[in-house]
Amino acid sequence: MTGLGAVFRPQLAPERLRSVAELADAAGLEELWLWEDCFREGGISTAAAALAWTERVKVGVGLLPVPLRNVAIAAMEAATLHRMFPGRPILAVGHGVQDWMGQVGARVESPVTLLREHLVALRALLGGERVSTEGRYVKLDDVALDWPPAEPVPVIAGVTGPRSLRLAGEAADGTLLTASTSPEGVRRARQLIDEGRESAGRSDAGPHPIVVYLLTATGPDGAARLKAELAEEGLGSVPDLGVAGDAGAVAKAVQRLADAGADTVVLQPTGDEPDPEGFVRFAAEEVRPLVP
Template identity: 80%
Template sequence: MTTLGAVFRPQLPPERLRAIARLADETGLEELWLWEDCFREAGISAAAAALAWTERVHVGVGLLPVPLRNVALTAMEAATLHRMFPGRATLAVGHGVQDWMGQVGARAASPLTLLREHLLALRALLGGERVTTDGRYVKLDDVALDWPPDTGTNVQVLTGATGPRTLRLSGEAADGTVLTAGTPPEGVRDARRLIDEGREAAARTDPHEVVVYLLAATGADAPARLRAELAAEGFGSVPELGVAGDADAVAKAVQRLADAGADTVILQPTADEPDPEGFVRFVARDVRPLVA
């Protein structure tokens, strides 16, 4: 079955998160995803709050920019969430927006090298290993977590990826991949192929989850809002991107992504969504029953 969720976009102020997280929990929404966008809201603090306010909804963070974070800190924060809320959190890491990284003086000369080193060290630390490494960016000297995630917890580290090299790296070194809302069904197929190339090169046979954001709008002005956001993001001419309409239209768009290889589809409201709470209800109560 395709997993379905929704995004709490950081264009909303942080104080709106509590009501929306609780609503997601009450309506049976499977997953609520948060973003760490510069310079809006932080991913770990928002995820911890959302998890504490709820009982069952799964909370994802997609994604944490690795240039901003020492890998030991990422591991400590991830392990803390997994121990306090076992089985309910998913964290994705990635390059981050390079212009934003430049603004804070953290832009890496080789983002791919940094991401590779971060992924390998992070997965090892969360697996309870003691790590010593002297990479170009990641340097650890006899580091191990005192409180790694419990052995029975399914801890996955996902990475956000768009370009071919990062997609291959995700297959090689991550447990799953997050694809942006700029990925049409054919793009998901291409991404799966590149991920599988990385998995084959690393001789990996474990499951690899693919999460795809789907820009969605509903209501009387939905087509206009969708067109405006796609145009603002430079995607106005990309076919089969985003969906505007009722629950049936949205469910069919979700199914197209699932048929292309998405395991999880996260519905992303437009930045100007007039009723974020209503969007969560729409996803959980109207779209979910129509998705296989």
């Protein structure tokens, strides 16, 4: 079955999150995703609140920028969430937007090297290992978590470029793709991820799920809002991006991504979505029944 989720976008004030999270939980939505966009809302703080306010919905953070987070702190935060809310947090890490990283003095010369070192160390720490490493960016001296997750937890890489997608296959347990990814882009990403898995000898290491955002607009002005946001992002001429329409149209777009290799599709409302609670209800009650 294709997983389905929705995004709470950080263009909304943090105090709006509770009503959206509680509605997602009550409506039966599988996953609610949050963003740590500079300089809006913290990913771990909002995830912890959403998890505490709900009982069953999984809460994803897509993504935590690794230049901003010492890997030991990232592991402590992730382990704490997983122990308090077993099976429900989903955390993705990635390069972050490089301009934002530069604004806070955290931009690095080799983002791919940093992400590789971070992924390897984070997976080891969350696996209960004691880690010493002297990398270019990640340096740990006899570090282990006192409270690692009680069960193995996946570490997801949020990446886009070919080198980073191969790295996701080599060193991550899953991959998060942005809403600028078309069905053909998902196919290409799967190919690159599989190349990375093969090069690292991980082809038989179990499934490597792909999560992809789908820019979605519904309602009478949905097509106009979708067109405006794609244009604002410089993606207006890219074919097969986003969907506007009713539940049937959205479900067909979800299925195209699933057929291309996505395991979970997360509906991303436009930044000016007028009814965030209604959008979550639409995803859970109208689109979900139409997605196999």
